[in-house]
Amino acid sequence: MAAELINPPPSVPPALALRMSQQAPRILQQSSGPSLPYLLSLLTASDAPETWIGYENLLLSCLRTGDDRSARMCLEKLTQRFGESNERVMALRGMYDEAVAEDYKALEAVFRGYEEILKQDPTNMPIRKRRVALLKAMNRPIDATTALVGLLDSSPTDAEAWAELADLYLTQNLYSQAIFSLEEVLLITPNAWNIHARMGEILYLSSLATNSNNDGNLMQGLCESMRRFCRSIELCDNYLRGYYGLKLTTSRLLSLPSKTSKPAPAATDPQFGDLAPPSLATIEKLHELATAKLAEIVRRNAAGESGWDGYEQAEVIAARELLDRDAQKVKR
Amino acid sequence: MALLSKALNAIGLLLLAHAVYSAHEHSALHAGAPSTSQAPSTTAALPLDITLETLTSVFLVCAGLVLGSPALRPIQWSEWAGEVEQEEGRQRQGRGKAGMKEGEGVGNPFRMLEERPGFVDVRAKRKEFADWVREGGSR
Numbered sequence: 001m002a003a004e005l006i007n008p009p010p011s012v013p014p015a016l017a018l019r020m021s022q023q024a025p026r027i028l029q030q031s032s033g034p035s036l037p038y039l040l041s042l043l044t045a046s047d048a049p050e051t052w053i054g055y056e057n058l059l060l061s062c063l064r065t066g067d068d069r070s071a072r073m074c075l076e077k078l079t080q081r082f083g084e085s086n087e088r089v090m091a092l093r094g095m096y097d098e099a100v101a102e103d104y105k106a107l108e109a110v111f112r113g114y115e116e117i118l119k120q121d122p123t124n125m126p127i128r129k130r131r132v133a134l135l136k137a138m139n140r141p142i143d144a145t146t147a148l149v150g151l152l153d154s155s156p157t158d159a160e161a162w163a164e165l166a167d168l169y170l171t172q173n174l175y176s177q178a179i180f181s182l183e184e185v186l187l188i189t190p191n192a193w194n195i196h197a198r199m200g201e202i203l204y205l206s207s208l209a210t211n212s213n214n215d216g217n218l219m220q221g222l223c224e225s226m227r228r229f230c231r232s233i234e235l236c237d238n239y240l241r242g243y244y245g246l247k248l249t250t251s252r253l254l255s256l257p258s259k260t261s262k263p264a265p266a267a268t269d270p271q272f273g274d275l276a277p278p279s280l281a282t283i284e285k286l287h288e289l290a291t292a293k294l295a296e297i298v299r300r301n302a303a304g305e306s307g308w309d310g311y312e313q314a315e316v317i318a319a320r321e322l323l324d325r326d327a328q329k330v331k332r
Numbered sequence: 333m334a335l336l337s338k339a340l341n342a343i344g345l346l347l348l349a350h351a352v353y354s355a356h357e358h359s360a361l362h363a364g365a366p367s368t369s370q371a372p373s374t375t376a377a378l379p380l381d382i383t384l385e386t387l388t389s390v391f392l393v394c395a396g397l398v399l400g401s402p403a404l405r406p407i408q409w410s411e412w413a414g415e416v417e418q419e420e421g422r423q424r425q426g427r428g429k430a431g432m433k434e435g436e437g438v439g440n441p442f443r444m445l446e447e448r449p450g451f452v453d454v455r456a457k458r459k460e461f462a463d464w465v466r467e468g469g470s471r
Contacts, residue, residue, distance in 0.1 A: 012424075013424060014460070014461050014464040014465075016424070017461065018461075060452075063454055063457075063458065064454070064457045064458060064461050065461055066458060066461070066462065091450075095452070095454050098454050098455060099454040099455060099458060101455075125450075126450060129450040129451055130450075132451060133450075133451040133452065133453055136451075136453065137453045137454075137455050137456065159445055160444060160445060160448050160449075160450055160451070161450075161451075163445045163446065163448060164448050164450075164451045167448075185445060189442060189445065191409065191442075192442035192445060193413055193442070194440070194442050194443065194445065194446055195442060195445055195446075198446070234410060235409060235410055235413055236410055236413035236414055236417060237410045237411050237413065237414030238414050238417075238418075239413075239414065239417065307418060308418075309418070309421075309422065310417065310418030310419060310420065310421030310422045310425075311418075311421050312421055312424070313425075
């Protein structure tokens with residue numbers, strides 16, 4: 001089985017998904033030979049964990065590309081191996097049913113199926129997650145939020161669920177709840193650089209959306225966002241997303257009119273107990289650093305140097321545009 | 333590099349085996365011989381060439397093992413994270429390292445917090461793919 005099936009890259013682009021699902025008939029045919037009896041089959045390579053992860057990923061990409069027949073066969077193989085009552089297999093079957101459901105009524109039937117399973121075993125986490133996902137897909141975000149909060153009540157260390165909750169809140173424009181959920185994620189995985197960057201992005205959005213007429217609060221929010229981006233850069237070398245956010249927040253902070261009227265920075269802000277905003281010199285230095293680093297990334301990526309060629313092209317283009325915009329401002 | 337390390341290992345092991353055999357033969361010879369001399373400890377001492385051969389062979393095997401070991405991975409978190417991000421990007425563009433071995437390239441452990449495989453919305457993904465096909469499947 002190909003490496004990309006066992007260990008697929010994140011956010012598989014459509015072209016790769018197509019290529020993966022096109023392998024399905026060949027793989028499914030290959031493995032349809034006679035199988036050894038139970039336990040004896042554990043000794044052969046065909047029962048390695050990679051095989052089954054491969055089948056799972058194959059199922060997902062087949063569902064995505066609409067190859068329902070191959071998806072069905074993958075599902076049958078997984079069911080044969082792990083049994084009907086395996087929680088993960090149950091969730092995969094639910095996913096298959098969701099994908100092939102033709103209208104809203106069919107989706108409702110799938111939903112009722114989930115309820116039925118959960119009535120028998122409320123601890124079935126994969127199915128509970130599917131239920132939330134289905135509610136979200138059925139365009140009932142408030143019910144989905146309630147269900148997810150219930151799930152987190154019983155399993156508060158599930159970072160994935162917290163991240164999903166943050167996303168759900170964000171779609172409803174509830175910024176402070178989203179930030180709280182992401183803070184919970186960071187309590188569980190404090191070194192997740194992408195979550196730090198995500199937090200910075202949400203803080204930036206929320207401070208622009210809610211405090212457009214209050215410079216003090218806006219500044220507070222932007223500083224917090226800047227700190228998050230700094231942390232993500234600290235955790236991951238040459239992190240384009242982090243530097244992009246850092247440049248965005250610092251240039252915004254530098255353009256704030258009230259920056260001169262700020263009192264001398266103390267270690268902590270007595271009013272909120274938060275960190276005081278950094279000094280102007282620090283922000284300027286950070287802005288310079290972000291600009292230099294972004295320019296370096298864009299330049300070396302364009303030159304195709306090894307070790308710098310792994311950036312998403314869209315992200316590099318966005319970074320270049322940000323730099324150009326800044327350069328124009330300087331010229332004017 | 334792989335060939336060199338394999339050759340060094342083979343030569344080293346061969347020499348080591350030879351040295352061990354020589355030492356064994358030497359001791360067997362002296363144990364069987366009648367103790368005519370007054371000081372048996374000096375005759376039983378290992379000849380210099382066997383000692384040297386042992387040391388050389390061990391050195392060769394060590395060198396071969398070090399040369400043949402895979403490249404070291406960064407021990408600093410940020411450096412490692414940067415490499416993981418780059419490797420992921422390369423995979424997404426379809427030119428990742430081919431034939432990754434088991435345990436190697438475990439990928440970004442925090443990516444799943446943004447992908448969230450347990451909550452994936454299949455129908456949206458299907459629709460996205462169908463749109464992509466309708467647009468001509470470019471990119």
